[in-house]
Amino acid sequence: MMLNHKLLEVEDLKKYYPVTGGLFYRHLGDIKAVDGVSFYIKEGETLGLVGESGCGKSTLGRTILRLEEPTAGKIIYRRTDIAKLDRKQLRGLRKEIQIIFQDPQSSLDPRMTIGQSIGEALLIHGLKDERKRGQRVNDMLERVGLEAQYALRYPHEFSSGQRQRIGIARALATSPRLIIADEPVSALDVSIQAQILNLMLDLRREFSLAYLFIAHDLSVIRQISQRVAVMYLGKIVELAEAGEIFKDALHPYTEALVSAIPSIRKKKGRTRILLPGTVPSPLNPPSGCRFHTRCHRVMPICPQVEPHLKDMGNGHLVACHLYGV
Amino acid sequence: MKEVILSVKNLKTYFFTKRGVVRAVDGISFDLVKGECLCLVGESGCGKTVTALSILGLIDSPPGRVVGGEIFYDSTDLTKSSAEKLRHIRGKEIAMIFQDAQSALNPVFTIGDQIVEQIKLHLAVSQRGAKERAIGLLKEVGIPSPEEVAGYYPHQLSGGMRQRAMIAMGLSCDPQLLIADEPTTAVDVTIKAQIIDLFQKLKESRRMSLLFITHELGIVSEIGDRIVVMYAGRVAETAPAAELLKNPKHPYTSGLIRCLPDITQEGERLESIPGTVPSLVNPPRGCLFHPRCNRAMAICRKEEPPPVSISRGHTVFCHLY
């Protein structure tokens, strides 16, 4: 079992949304949702991707799946650059990389039974035999903790926790290697959240799944990820082992994020770093280091030069002038 | 003897729908002491928002109705007050802030106008006086360049700013009690921190009483003085914040605390509470939590648990004690 192989490697990926305006639809600029992101995920590994709203993490997840077309950069899945594949070739890929969405309500077709929803992937990829498909669907349902007879029911007959399980079953149907989980527990109650996270952990172990786990809740990310990447305004500012990030955050933004978590296990009255202002618009990001406008450790060089990700040793990457360029 | 500013006794609010009677709030009681922050904690559907709306008489009258109990504000029973009196109290004495600032603010009026309108409704001030007051409020909630922002429309502000503007609106008439319904739920982590910080400052500077509704236990530990844990329309446990988190007695409370992912430990599986919240249309007999409780006993199926006092200020509704 070659578990240390790089399953997915993203190189300088960019996704821009052009903004047009004016009478003649002139090109005014670009919303740089993802602006040069690079990272890799190994087989069976979970990479947590954290950031606040507008940082581009959801866009990144969708671009990897080519649900959005990348503007530039490479997406290398098992040695093939999938950014360059055409539609037919892409289809085969869909079996291997799957996605779980945030909102269990709107990610299931309300007019299809959940059996049909889960089985759809199988149908598309060639399993036309109805009986075999049904068997696999029942299999998947039981794996995620639901009864097989539920296959004939419609999404509205389930609770949101159950719907999220159905979404997971659907993603698993084709035995993917990598699942992009786009805020899978953000819309759930705390007790249900725990159930779903446990399920994802169990499935990871059982199927050697790799996850790109996108979330804004740091404590959830901590629970499930082995490595964590922090995104700000379209760029990764820090990437390290999960334990490292929380114990020893290097980038000022990460520091602020970690200190901002309201946690019952933290001491009351400890100093919390409050970031002034709000996230700038991705249409016009600040010059140099994008975070400099809100950074509590800003230096004169920060607005001038953009820092690049630098390896501080043992795989801990950070993009900040505090640690050399 | 601390002064109690709000006293809810055995409140029951039911919704009469075609599917049956939904017992959204089924007999909850708590006291809010002047100057303290009481947190109503519970997951979705436990009745916390309905409680807040019941206090202010904002329950949609068909199909909902306060069917029992009393709500004493400053020795007036709000459940028996006239609509006129309630309108007078709303905004002036008791103000409410909602969860989603985007939908709570009127999109076709500027922030300044909305706050001024609120002020003029309750206080006898001139237009200019109201405007000045509005700007002062915006400054108080930490909005930079308040004169400029007062002329902005809600959609021109970021999420965090909108939240602050809504808080400013709530504070505009110097209420004695502020009810905040999940003000930090729809915002990012860093903004959450800012908002919590703001609430703490306001509580101190204005010596305001705060009824804070949330489902996030982490927030509650930072800002709450006392906590009321709700489940399916009833109270499970009430205690001072530190006590509750250190020494939770009700199985639901301890389950909830154990569910929380924690950044200080690298965990594998989390503990979770199996099952789901029961339907409030025909609630089961006995303790509503018993189907999911890992320490349920025979009596839990039959009788509703009575309140048991664990220590001063710490009450739990559970047959285990």
Add this chain to the structure above:
Amino acid sequence: MTKKRIKRLAGRVGGIKNLILIPLAALWLLTLLLDIFVVEKIFTPLGYLYIAIGILALIYVVWPLYSGRRLVDYYWQRVKKNRLAVGGLAFILFLILLALIGPFFTTDPTAANFEEKNTPPVGFSIEESVYHAETGQFITKATSGTWEHPLGTDNKGRDLLAMLISGAGVSLQVGLLATGIAVALGTLIGVISAYLGGKVDNILMRFTDVMMTFPFFLLLVFIIFIFGPSLAFIVLVIGLTGWTGTARLIRSETLSLRTREFILAAKALGASDGRIVLAHLIPNVVSLIVVIATLSIPGVILAEAALSFIGLGDPSVTSWGMILRAGQQSLDITWWVAVVPGVMLFLTVLAFNFVGDGLRDAFDPRSSV
């Protein structure tokens, strides 16, 4: 052909439904062309429309309803709670029954019987001055209604009940057929426009705008002038010019559906565009289509009635508008000739509107029924 080969073929054309539709459609077209050019009246023009709509309805309406029984039952439970809708539905069923079975129990609506002209409905009586040839004087003759003509007769002695039943058939046919054509066309254009977007969307929508301003009345007059009045033409013209509203509504619904997450999920699974449109988008617009259709039928029925009223209708069929036309001249004396069809029209329009509203409420996930 073995099962496997059938399945593979079905996969190539986009589903079993299409596999059945294509040969049937080809057969229909062939028959139609033969009819036109080889001049052998196989079916009436109306008959062709029936068959076409019938085939489409069977494959795309009846079949999905059957395979989605559980869902249909869920919605039916919701509709049932609306008494007005149920009442409307009952009335419509009654009307359908009337139109189908009624003709067997009544006399020929076109049979003129001057002896019995101008008799009122049962329970009423009128007096009129009649010239009595024998005595050379005017005498007042009182006629009261008899059970032979329960609803009376018109000025040519035709039985009103028979005419009413015939009219019911006409209204329903025109209503269902013309609406069927308009809605089918509107849905097709709306979905294609929304899904393909860009230039296609632009062109189709501008075309829709033009069609919206199209004077269907003038077109109808023109066609009648050339070909003579015929129910089939009326149905066709209403259908071919009335799809614009539907197209707009379906397009906007499809646009909002397109960005819903389950469509994205289907794409992520590898579904082709065709599959997404047929298996995901269309089933989710169906509820809207049903509501639009139900609420369009009254308009169509009234349009046909209006045309007959002014004399542009098909004289070979008795429609309610035609009866109204006959009755309007002597409204003061033989009032029943105009009132009866008028009331029927009113009730029919009301019934369809109630049902349409009830369906709309039942389908709306936000309304608690």
